[in-house]
Amino acid sequence: MFEQELNIYWKKVVDTIKDGVMIVDKGGSIVSVNKALERITGYTRDEILGKPCSILNCSIFEYARQNKGDQWCVLFRTGSMDMRKCTFMRKDGNFIHVLKNASLLHDAQGQVMGAVETITDITEILEKDHQIEAFRRELRSEHGFHGLLGVSAPMQRVFDLITNAAQSDAPVIILGESGTGKELVAKAIHEIGLRASKPYVKVNCASLNEALLESELFGHVKGAYTGAYQNRTGRFEAAQGGDIFLDEIGDLPLSTQVKLLRVLEDKVIERVGDNRPIPINVRIISATNRDLDGLVAQGQFREDLFYRINVIPIMVPPLRDRINDIPILAEAFFRRIRLRTDKKINGISNGAMRLLMEYAWPGNVRELRSTFEYAFVTCHDAMIEPHHFPPVIYKNGPPPKTRQINPIDKKEMKKQRLIDALERSSGNQSRAAALLGISRVTVWNQMRAFNISYEQGKLVY
Secondary structure, three states, X not given: OHHHHHHHHHHHHHXXXXXXXXXXXXXXXXXXXXXXXXXXXXXXXXXXXXXXXXXXXXXXXXXXXXXXXXXXXXXXXXXXXXXXXXXXXXXXXXEEEXXXXXXXXXXXXXXXXXXXXXXXXXXXXHHHHXXXXXXXXXXXXXXXXXXXXXXXXXXXXXXXXXXXXXXXXXXXXXXXXXXXXHHHHHHHHHHOOOOOOOOEEEEEOOOOOHHHHHHHHHEXXXXXXXXXXXXXXXXXXXXXXXXXXXXXXXXXXXHHHHHHHHHHHHOEEOOEOOOOOEXXXXXXXXXXXXXXXXXXXXXXXXHHHHHHHOOEEEEOOOHHHOHHHHHHHHHHHHHHHHHHHOOOOOEEOHHHHHHXXXXXXXXXXXXXXXXXXXXXXXXOOOEEXXXXXXXHHOOOOOOOOOOOOOHHHHHHHHHHHHHXXXXXXXXXXHHHHXXXXXXXXXXXXXXXXXXXXXXXXXXXO
16 A cells, blocks of 8 residues: 555655656657756657657767667666766757766566666856866966966066065065965965975964964973973974965064074974974065064064064065056956855946045955955945945945936946956957956857947957
8 A cells, every 4th residue: 555655656756856857668768757857958748758868969878789770778788877977958959967877677577677867957067167167267367376466567576576585495574564465475485486395384473472372383392381281293393394474473472583583593493391402494484564674673573583584575565556456356356256156246337446446445455355245245236336335435425326227328338348348358359258247159249239349459339
């Protein structure tokens, strides 16, 4: 009785699952499908039942010819198929990427009756992978340097200094305001440096008190202080052979400065609570947003340590001194956040970009990134507009309320956005498409519709 009831409800169960299910007889004709398979392929049940499974144009479909001349899917010879990626052709002619599992069905006597296949649509997953890879390529493009973005002269000088510093073993100090990207500079020096295959260890000197900082840097032995229940390896030992990044070195206590000076001079450390020297081979990269010259004059930073760490200084410019990089940074943050949130926003309006170029950015690149995080929360339109930014970005209060746009204005705005993207990409349709968040074919179609062409290095419209 239970089996009979189960058979009654089995079809309903199969229709509730999200993966497509298809059953074929031993001749390869489709005898049953669930609702998910209808949705995935675009065929209705009536359209596909009785048809050969080859109607789906599976990219891994093979025939095994029997002696009688009948054509059989190779599945009937192998017996099963596990987690195979392939493509299907939908009813509308478009191809989709699927993950396919298949197995033979046998009757009570063990004879082959047919086969069952389960189909998982992975098209969106693959498209997302392609987006991520495209974004990675963009970050490695002409505007990028190991995670740092910029085409301005000040940033090009920084890139040159990074390259030169990476080929040296001398201490490097990175100077600049908060939020300028000093940590990215340190990481870039390590990634292209002589010690790239060795550890890269970061310590924030401002985040710990004096006792904990020494233990963090140099380690401690069991019983060195209350709570030291076992020996602990410090960050310098952990970075053996590689680079150690001392962030906010201007906040280092004077007592710790003395010990750091010995590390630089003698290449040894001593764990807290121990007097046995441990040789270390580590290159020091430090960073600060403070005026070390001023701290030396005030007696808050040792002059001898300052000269030891200030061998290769790299000054990272504030964002207000490289405004030509703002559009590049803005587009990069826009794409990263859109990729992460999957929010359907096409781009940044001209007015919004002008506002970004005019703002002073006291918080530098970090503030610009936070501005786009805010904008993606407040924006429910196709484009990010000035009023989507935090109020602090405005100089003269909030902008006037958005008026209703008639269809003619919308068409003109669409044309203007296209022109703007083509100008910014020097007529490159692929780059313009990336800026607008649309396909290259759409850009080409819009150019035809608006009678826009790119001739002899300039737009004609």
